Amino acid sequence: MQNIIEVKNVKKEFKTLKKKAGLKGSLKGLFSREYIVKRALKGVSFEVKEGEFVGMIGPNGAGKSTLIKVLTGILTPSAGKATVLGYVPYEQRQEYAQNMGAVFGQRTQLWWDLPVKDTFDLLKHIYQIPDKVYRENMRRFVDVLGLDKYMHQPVRKLSLGERMRCDLAASLLHDPKIVFLDEPTIGLDVEAKFRIREFLKERNKAGTTVILTTHDMGDIEELCPRMIIIDKGGIVYDGLTAAITHKISNERALVIDFKEPSPGKISLPKGAKVVSREGDHAVVNINIRKTDVATVISHILKHYKVDDIATEEPSIEDTVRKIYREGVR
Amino acid sequence: MRLGAYLGLIENCFKTQLTYRLNLLVETVNPFVGLAIMWFVWKAIYASSPTPVINGYAFPAMITYAAISSIINSYTWMNTEFDVQNEVKSGSIVAILIKPISYPIYRFAVDTGGTTTWLLLTKLPIIAFAFAVLGISGPASPLFFLSAFLGFLVNYLMVFLTALWCFWTVGDVWGIRFARQMISNVVSGALVPLTFFPVALQNVFNLLPFQAVFYAPLSIYIGTVTGYAALAAMAVQLAWIGVLFVITYAAWHFTMRRVVVQGG
Numbered sequence: 001m002q003n004i005i006e007v008k009n010v011k012k013e014f015k016t017l018k019k020k021a022g023l024k025g026s027l028k029g030l031f032s033r034e035y036i037v038k039r040a041l042k043g044v045s046f047e048v049k050e051g052e053f054v055g056m057i058g059p060n061g062a063g064k065s066t067l068i069k070v071l072t073g074i075l076t077p078s079a080g081k082a083t084v085l086g087y088v089p090y091e092q093r094q095e096y097a098q099n100m101g102a103v104f105g106q107r108t109q110l111w112w113d114l115p116v117k118d119t120f121d122l123l124k125h126i127y128q129i130p131d132k133v134y135r136e137n138m139r140r141f142v143d144v145l146g147l148d149k150y151m152h153q154p155v156r157k158l159s160l161g162e163r164m165r166c167d168l169a170a171s172l173l174h175d176p177k178i179v180f181l182d183e184p185t186i187g188l189d190v191e192a193k194f195r196i197r198e199f200l201k202e203r204n205k206a207g208t209t210v211i212l213t214t215h216d217m218g219d220i221e222e223l224c225p226r227m228i229i230i231d232k233g234g235i236v237y238d239g240l241t242a243a244i245t246h247k248i249s250n251e252r253a254l255v256i257d258f259k260e261p262s263p264g265k266i267s268l269p270k271g272a273k274v275v276s277r278e279g280d281h282a283v284v285n286i287n288i289r290k291t292d293v294a295t296v297i298s299h300i301l302k303h304y305k306v307d308d309i310a311t312e313e314p315s316i317e318d319t320v321r322k323i324y325r326e327g328v329r
Numbered sequence: 330m331r332l333g334a335y336l337g338l339i340e341n342c343f344k345t346q347l348t349y350r351l352n353l354l355v356e357t358v359n360p361f362v363g364l365a366i367m368w369f370v371w372k373a374i375y376a377s378s379p380t381p382v383i384n385g386y387a388f389p390a391m392i393t394y395a396a397i398s399s400i401i402n403s404y405t406w407m408n409t410e411f412d413v414q415n416e417v418k419s420g421s422i423v424a425i426l427i428k429p430i431s432y433p434i435y436r437f438a439v440d441t442g443g444t445t446t447w448l449l450l451t452k453l454p455i456i457a458f459a460f461a462v463l464g465i466s467g468p469a470s471p472l473f474f475l476s477a478f479l480g481f482l483v484n485y486l487m488v489f490l491t492a493l494w495c496f497w498t499v500g501d502v503w504g505i506r507f508a509r510q511m512i513s514n515v516v517s518g519a520l521v522p523l524t525f526f527p528v529a530l531q532n533v534f535n536l537l538p539f540q541a542v543f544y545a546p547l548s549i550y551i552g553t554v555t556g557y558a559a560l561a562a563m564a565v566q567l568a569w570i571g572v573l574f575v576i577t578y579a580a581w582h583f584t585m586r587r588v589v590v591q592g593g
Contacts, residue, residue, distance in 0.1 A: 073426070073427070074426050076585075076586050076587075093585075094429045094431065097428050097430075098429040100427070101427075102427045104423055106420075107419065107421055107423065107424070108421075109421075109423075109424030109427070109428075111345070113344075113345045113348050114341055118341060118344065121337070122337040122338065122341055125331065125334040125336075125337040126334040126428055126429065127428075127429065128331060128333070128334075154348075
């Protein structure tokens with residue numbers, strides 16, 4: 001498989017005006033201006049192969065959206081180089097746009113006052129979509145996303161979930177080879193989310209490469225085999241979604257059911273501790289840097305009578321939260 | 330060029346404006362008020378003048394001038410600065426920038442669509458009124474229509490240039506927009522013919538692009554500029570289109586390299 005995205009050491013700095021507080025500060029600002037340089041991306045490099053479904057996550061302000069804007073050709077990086085489909089997005093914007101789709105969840109690209117259908121018709125002209133492809137795609141999208149009920153309503157009358165489904169359809173109508181989705185499931189109900197996920201799965205299976213940013217770990221777990229975590233302007237994790245807990249987390253949990261009569265105080269090897277206890281049940285946390293799961297289990301089995309014992313990994317969400325809070329060590 | 334796409338954009342613009350009916354009604358009535366004011370002002374001025382011809386214009390010619398100027402004003406009055414500012418501030422410009430179309434041409438299509446709708450839907454009554462009731466005369470030469478179109482292009486390029494300012498400032502464009510409008514009103518001949526100004530000022534105004542929007546087509550309409558002089562005036566308009574196009578093109582590309590889209 002070929003690389004569809006190549007990003008090499010991309011940096012982006014913003015210069016923003018430093019606003020001083022109060023009226024006095026505002027007046028001062030008329031005469032002397034101070035700028036703050038914000039480094040939104042501090043040298044990001046990665047590659048994506050054709051047909052991948054990559055989830056991009058990171059706390060607010062981490063640089064995800066900046067990266068997506070560079071990759072969609074809206075922002076020119078301060079340093080480094082990005083190529084997508086062989087184009088440099090910010091230099092060959094128009095040619096590139098023909099082969100790319102994008103949804104920015106917090107705003108729409110539909111025409112606010114016009115019926116949804118009119119926007120789709122206009123997109124047909126903008127992307128010069130052949131009649132046959134257009135009809136076929138419309139039929140399929142309307143079906144999978146359930147658009148038929150509001151095709152003739154003005155966009156401003158649609159609910160968020162309805163609008164987002166239309167936006168998604170709009171971004172994929174021209175069969176782009178790659179699509180960038182910036183928080184497409186933000187604020188959506190379960191049904192809308194479900195429809196959108198099904199739709200994206202289907203499109204990815206049909207060969208479209210998908211880059212998705214989201215705050216919803218459910219999206220990532222269900223859709224993205226690969227995950228890139230961005231924090232403070234850099235990539236802190238890039239790898240399999242399923243492997244992240246193994247790689248990142250130092251903690252495992254044991255859930256133990258003791259046989260009656262349950263023991264009083266439980267003694268454990270160094271690195272393991274009881275985090276909750278309720279009658280026969282106990283949850284034990286193990287720091288695998290200090291000991292390992294097998295040692296703790298054999299210790300428990302040796303000293304206590306046990307009905308059941310199960311190991312649990314922290315959820316991906318817990319691991320990700322830990323990364324946001326503490327960084328990667 | 331994706332002509333179909335831009336025509337579609339114009340069509341959408343047309344449809345959008347049709348959804349706001351009250352707006353259309355107000356806009357239909359507005360020019361009557363403006364023209365009535367001009368009529369009374371000029372009536373008073375001519376009544377107190379010792380000669381029936383002022384600076385080369387008799388009263389009927391002056392009313393014709395005012396009426397045609399008001400029509401030119403209706404299609405050169407653009408809200409491009411505000412629209413661009415909204416698009417930049419809200420970030421909705423992103424929706425255009427990720428499509429395989431040129432933003433400047435997109436803007437041009439939308440703005441042209443807007444003003445054409447405006448002209449057809451709200452200005453036909455005032456045009457009919459000016460001819461039937463005020464008895465203004467028709468154009469002295471059909472060259473007027475070509476000249477008016479060239480003036481439209483000159484105006485658009487200037488408007489787009491000031492609109493580009495929005496990409497560089499997060500603040501408001503009210504100031505720069507009204508500065509452009511005020512300067513234009515005076516130095517373009519929109520309010521009074523340039524012959525009303527002292528010769529020194531006229532010479533300065535003739536060096537500016539604003540006169541190519543109003544005074545050039547108006548003079549051809551009234552017939553104060555004819556024959557080769559009319560062709561020369563249009564050559565100047567074309568020259569301005571060329572110069573402004575090059576500046577706009579360069580400014581746009583420079584802006585795109587630096588642009589920072591807000592939000593997200």
